[in-house]
Amino acid sequence: DAEITQSPRHKITETGRQVTLACHQTWNHNNMFWYRQDLGHGLRLIHYSYGVQDTNKGEVSDGYSVSRSNTEDLPLTLESAASSQTSVYFCASSESGRGTDTQYFGPGTRLTVL
Amino acid sequence: AQSVTQLGSHVSVSEGALVLLRCNYSSSVPPYLFWYVQYPNQGLQLLLKYTSAATLVKGINGFEAEFKKSETSFHLTKPSAHMSDAAEYFCAVSVEAGTALIFGKGTTLSVSS
Numbered sequence: 387d388a389e390i391t392q393s394p395r396h397k398i399t400e401t402g403r404q405v406t407l408a409c410h411q412t413w414n415h416n417n418m419f420w421y422r423q424d425l426g427h428g429l430r431l432i433h434y435s436y437g438v439q440d441t442n443k444g445e446v447s448d449g450y451s452v453s454r455s456n457t458e459d460l461p462l463t464l465e466s467a468a469s470s471q472t473s474v475y476f477c478a479s480s481e482s483g484r485g486t487d488t489q490y491f492g493p494g495t496r497l498t499v500l
Numbered sequence: 501a502q503s504v505t506q507l508g509s510h511v512s513v514s515e516g517a518l519v520l521l522r523c524n525y526s527s528s529v530p531p532y533l534f535w536y537v538q539y540p541n542q543g544l545q546l547l548l549k550y551t552s553a554a555t556l557v558k559g560i561n562g563f564e565a566e567f568k569k570s571e572t573s574f575h576l577t578k579p580s581a582h583m584s585d586a587a588e589y590f591c592a593v594s595v596e597a598g599t600a601l602i603f604g605k606g607t608t609l610s611v612s613s
Contacts, residue, residue: 419601429544444600486594488534489601
């Protein structure tokens with residue numbers, strides 16, 4: 387069965403370190419998204435991609451970057467981790483760019499920045 | 501711009517009681533609306549979605565939602581709550597242009613026996 391996986395599931399890091407969160411999907415979907423989930427804020431969009439070599443900033447992109455070199459993967463990099471980036475991160479994918487598309491979510495990565 | 505407001509961050513019901521989770525949206529163009537559920541320590545999964553066909557949408561696990569344009573609402577209901585329905589529920593909106601979903605802040609549903 388097709389799926390979307392994230393690794394690691396849990397990560398503790400220190401302020402100032404670079405961190406990369408992996409997202410891999412086997413749906414062969416063109417679109418991939420990164421969200422962060424914080425209490426009282428729901429899910430907020432960080433970055434998204436509509437295909438290989440395409441990346442776009444979302445609502446809360448400062449301090450994050452992504453790159454899309456193939457269809458299956460969209461790694462999220464925190465250039466210099468800050469305590470404000472302690473959160474749960476979700477990756478999602480969808481088939482195309484239509485507004486009716488269902489997004490399929492990974493299990494999440496819980497990141498703690500000390 | 502689109503936005504979603506979920507009224508009530510926490511809803512508590514008894515097992516067997518009606519579940520009603522409220523969602524109001526704002527959109528300058530025809531919206532598409534979604535309800536997602538998140539069980540503890542898991543990702544989100546789709547419950548149902550409105551894509552401009554029928555205004556009453558049926559989803560998984562006995563949930564349904566009705567799109568009411570005049571009220572800009574898309575409330576989620578289930579006639580009889582089950583203990584396994586305890587989870588966090590998110591309403592989300594998108595538009596035809598295909599941008600990412602805009603989520604509400606979520607409603608935690610608790611079900612007591």
